[in-house]
Amino acid sequence: xxxxxxxxxxxxxxxxxxxxxxxxxxxxxxxxxxxxxxxxxxxxxxxxxxxxxxxxxxxxxxxxxxxxxxxxxxxxxxxxxxxxxxxxxxxxxxxxxxxxxxxxxxxxxxxxxxxxxxxxxxxxxxxxxxxxxxxxxxxxxxxxxxxxxxxxxxxxxxxxxxxxxxxxxxxxxxxxxxxxxxxxxxxxxxxxxxxxxxxxxx
Amino acid sequence: xxxxxxxxxxxxxxxxxxxxxxxxxxxxxxxxxxxxxxxxxxxxxxxxxxxxxxxxxxxxxxxxxxxxxxxxxxxxxxxxxxxxxxxxxxxxxxxxxxxxxxxxxxxxxxxxxxxxxxxxxxxxxxxxxxxxxxxxxxxxxxxxxxxxxxxxxxxxxxxxxxxxxxxxxxxxxxxxxxxxxxxxxxxxxxxxxxxxxxxxxx
DNA sequence: CGGCATACTAGAACAGGTTCTTGTTCCTGT
DNA sequence: ACAGGAACAAGAACCTGTTCTAGTATGCCG
Numbered sequence: 001x002x003x004x005x006x007x008x009x010x011x012x013x014x015x016x017x018x019x020x021x022x023x024x025x026x027x028x029x030x031x032x033x034x035x036x037x038x039x040x041x042x043x044x045x046x047x048x049x050x051x052x053x054x055x056x057x058x059x060x061x062x063x064x065x066x067x068x069x070x071x072x073x074x075x076x077x078x079x080x081x082x083x084x085x086x087x088x089x090x091x092x093x094x095x096x097x098x099x100x101x102x103x104x105x106x107x108x109x110x111x112x113x114x115x116x117x118x119x120x121x122x123x124x125x126x127x128x129x130x131x132x133x134x135x136x137x138x139x140x141x142x143x144x145x146x147x148x149x150x151x152x153x154x155x156x157x158x159x160x161x162x163x164x165x166x167x168x169x170x171x172x173x174x175x176x177x178x179x180x181x182x183x184x185x186x187x188x189x190x191x192x193x194x195x196x197x198x199x200x201x202x
Numbered sequence: 203x204x205x206x207x208x209x210x211x212x213x214x215x216x217x218x219x220x221x222x223x224x225x226x227x228x229x230x231x232x233x234x235x236x237x238x239x240x241x242x243x244x245x246x247x248x249x250x251x252x253x254x255x256x257x258x259x260x261x262x263x264x265x266x267x268x269x270x271x272x273x274x275x276x277x278x279x280x281x282x283x284x285x286x287x288x289x290x291x292x293x294x295x296x297x298x299x300x301x302x303x304x305x306x307x308x309x310x311x312x313x314x315x316x317x318x319x320x321x322x323x324x325x326x327x328x329x330x331x332x333x334x335x336x337x338x339x340x341x342x343x344x345x346x347x348x349x350x351x352x353x354x355x356x357x358x359x360x361x362x363x364x365x366x367x368x369x370x371x372x373x374x375x376x377x378x379x380x381x382x383x384x385x386x387x388x389x390x391x392x393x394x395x396x397x398x399x400x401x402x403x404x
Numbered sequence: 405c406g407g408c409a410t411a412c413t414a415g416a417a418c419a420g421g422t423t424c425t426t427g428t429t430c431c432t433g434t
Numbered sequence: 435a436c437a438g439g440a441a442c443a444a445g446a447a448c449c450t451g452t453t454c455t456a457g458t459a460t461g462c463c464g
Contacts, residue, residue, distance in 0.1 A: 015431085018441090043421060053443040055423085064421065123325040127381025134382060164395050167373030168366055179329025180336060193366050197398060217461090220411090245451060255413040257453085266451065 022060055024050040026071050033068065033117035041068065041117055068121035069132040076139040079107060088147050093201040096147040097194050101169060104143065105187060119173045140166050161197050168193040224262055226252035228276065231269050235319035243270065243319055270323030271334040278341040281309060290349050295403040298349040299396050303371060306345070307389055321375045342368050363399050370395040
C-alpha cells in the first residue's frame, strides 16, 4: 500500500514518441482548422492525419474543445514570446495597447478559418477546460498589461483594464463570427473600447 | 405571375393552433433548460413534450440554437417591458446601470441552468441566427442606455457604453459557465466594469 | 364536392463527437 | 529475459442534432 504514486504510473513525463504524437495531433488540428474552421476539424480525420487511433487522440486531448483551446494557447505563446523580445512602440498606454491588440487581431484574422475555430472552441469551453482557457487568458492579459505599462511601473488597475479589454476583444470576435458585424467593425470597436477604458492614461 | 404573395402561401400569419404549438415548444424548451441546462434540451424530448413531431419542431425553429435564442429574447422582452413601467432608482448613471444590470443578472442567475442554456446558445450562434441574436442585444442595449440617461437627455456615447458593458456582461457569464470565476465574481467584475466605463458620469 | 398545396406525424437515416471492445505493443521493475 | 500494466491500433457502437421519407390531415380555391 505504502508509497502509492509515480512508480509504474505515467505521472507527468512523456517519452519522445509521445511528445511527437502530441505535436502531430496539434499540427493536424491546426491544418484542418485553417482549411475549414471549427466544423472541419473532425476528430476522425485529425486522428487519421496524425497517424494515431481515435482512442489515442482522445487519450491526449479529452475533447475537440480541449484540442483546439490547447492549440490556441500554443499559438499565443509564440506570439507572446515574440513580443517580449522587442519594445512595444507608442508614447501612451493607449497607443501601445492599440499596437499590440491590432497586431494580435491582424495576426489571427490573417487566417479567418483558424481564428473561427479557436474562438468558437474558447466559447464552447465548459468547466473541464478551465485550466487551458485560463492559460489562454493569462497569455493575453500578459501582453496587454505589458503594453499598458510600457517601460514604466505597473499600475494598480492594469489587470482590470486588461480584463475588460480582453472581454471586449473576445466579444467582438464572436459578433464577427455571428455575422453581426464586419471584420472591419471588429477593429473599430476594439479601438474605441481601448480609448474608452484607457482615457486619461497619457 | 403578377400578384405573387400572400394568397395560398403562409406568408406571415399563423393560425391559433400554430401559435399554440409554437408556445408549447418554447415552454418545453424552457422547462428542459431549467432542469439540466443546454445539453439537457434535447430536440427529441422537446418535440415529445410539446406534442409535435420532430420534423414539425424543426419547421418552427430551424435549430436548437434558434430555439434557445428565441426563448431568451422572449424572456428579456418581459423583463424589459417591466422595467419600462417604472422609474429606475439611482442618482447617477453608474448607480442606475448597476441597479439594472444587477437585477438582470440576479433574475437570470436565479435559474442557473436556464441561464447556462441561453448564454451558451448565444455563444454558439452563427450567421444564420443573426436576426434573433440582434434582437437580444437590442433588448439589453435598450435597458442599459435607458439606465444611463435616467430621466435626462440621451448622451452621444451612450450606445458605445452600453455596447462595452454588454460585452463584459456576456463575457463574465461565459467565464462563470467555464468555471473560471464564481457566481459572486461575476457581479463584482461587472460592477467594476460599470464604474470604469461610466466614471466621471455623476 | 374535387383537387391540391401545405402542414403535420411517425419513424428511419445520416453525421460527427464520444465511448467502448478486443487484441497488440511498449515500457518498467525485478 | 520476463511478467504485468499502460499505451496504442482498429474499428464497432452509442448519442444527439439534423435531415429525409412516406403517409395522413387540413385548409383553401375553383
